[in-house]
Amino acid sequence: MRLMLSTAVVLGALSLAACGGESSGPVTPKSAGGATPPSTTSNVTITGAGASFPQPIYAQWAQDYNAATGVKVNYQSIGSSGGVKQINSKTVDFGATDAPLSKEDLDHNGLIQFPTVIGGVVPIVNIEGIQPGQLKLDGNTLAKIYLGQITNWNDAAIKALNPDINLPDATITTVFRSDGSGTSFNFTNYLSAVSAEWKTTVGAANAVKWPTASSNSGTAGKGNEGVANFVRTVKNSIGYVEFAYAKQNNMSHVSLKNKAGNFVQPSLETFSAAAKADWNSVPGFGLILTDQADANAWPIAAATFILVHTKPADAEKTKAALSFFDWAYNTGDDASVKLDYVPLPAETKALIRESWKQVVDANGKPVL
Known part of the structure; x- marks a missing residue:
């Protein structure tokens, strides 16, 4: 038996058919990390593509974020290689990968990388x-x-x-x-x-x-x-x-x-x-978590990562993308746990927010 299945899941902010998670309902935007979510009347649409590993939580966050801010997040689950290709070709506002890029690859393509959640x-x-x-x-x-x-x-x-x-x-x-x-x-x-x-x-x-x-x-x-x-x-x-x-x-x-x-x-x-x-300890936070020595460790644990350009062609869209992930760090932990992902520690989120200062507009000012 030699079979081939081809599926492409396109996730809008209001579509969770592939997720199976329960919406936590409308939430009040927070900005503890310094980012101010766009207005609830915003017509902004953020596009992303890549890893299918985090698709359930990105879909849940997208629904909750839309309810809170009016901003839509469309995410295509196309695989990590596709996500890297899409962000390098600048056809999406953010890429997603479960295989972290090396510092050399990040520097060569003008990208920063940061984790969002941990799963298995x-x-x-x-x-x-x-x-x-x-x-x-x-x-x-x-x-x-x-x-x-x-x-x-x-x-x-x-x-x-x-x-x-x-x-x-x-x-x-x-x-x-x-x-x-x-x-x-x-x-x-x-x-x-x-x-x-x-x-x-x-x-x-x-x-x-x-x-x-x-x-x-x-x-x-x-x-x-x-x-x-x-x-x-x-x-x-x-x-x-x-x-x-x-x-x-x-x-x-x-x-x-x-x-x-x-x-x-x-x-x-x-x-x-x-x-x-x-x-x-690793450039781009690119830790690989397989086969860890802790007595209780799951052997195939993994983080999943986001990629954005340090000098984006559309600074406002990249700002909106980072605002979405800032909101997720502030507000999305409960949804992560419900879907069996481990939220990042607060101190790690602080380091990631600091790294976002590398993302600058045409005048060299941080977009967020």
Whole structure:
């Protein structure tokens, strides 16, 4: 079976069909970070594109921000590679990526980068009778599944990790991303950390040559939503998505063995445990949070990032975009938690707001 799913989700400020989150209703604009939201009568529309990982929370924030200010935020979930391409070509007001850009790339393209929330990439399965969190896997076994070396659910390696589960004698179908994806980057970065063979033969990138792609046991879907759709409909399949997609689709995620040797479940607590780091230690706040050593850390935790130009062609639109994220930092934490994302610490938000001073208008003055 060789399938290809192509989905493009365009998120307006009033459209949450793909999100599944509940609106918190109209809110009063705040400006603790120094930004003043546009007037509630504003006809401004902010455009962004990129990672599907944060799509649920960006959609929720967009709805709430529109209710509070009248400003619309249209976000296209097209994958991290697409988001980088769009911001570099200056066709959007902000780009979004889950794979942080290096300082060299940021400087070369005249960009700044900052994180918005932290979440987790989770393996999901469609195995009859298996409940969320019931199936246990370790990194080496997960890598062998995606290398095509473990092809059946009742393989001895999987049974050894799950002696109390009646696993079927059924071929495993691996599901992966067809598009350039920060979710894929974080997933393959983790597999590279736990499997020397994966690191040397496949590696970590937004797009890789999937070992099972040339066989009948590999299937590609576009976006987190595409992978979730395939796993939901293909029996005995395994895929990887941002945790919110797994919860919204009532899918069975797996429990993973972390670097400390503990089997952990994806949750706000385990994502937070993985995010205990010095955000200012890396240019552009570009921390990679996979395979952290904390005893409670989820092994495939990840931040998601925004990209804007330091010298934008339209300073007012970029100001509006930064005002949106300033509002989200002030007002959007509750929505983040409801959708199983970890808000950034207040001190990190302060550092990010300071970095926004690099974004200047034609006269060299900060836009915000």
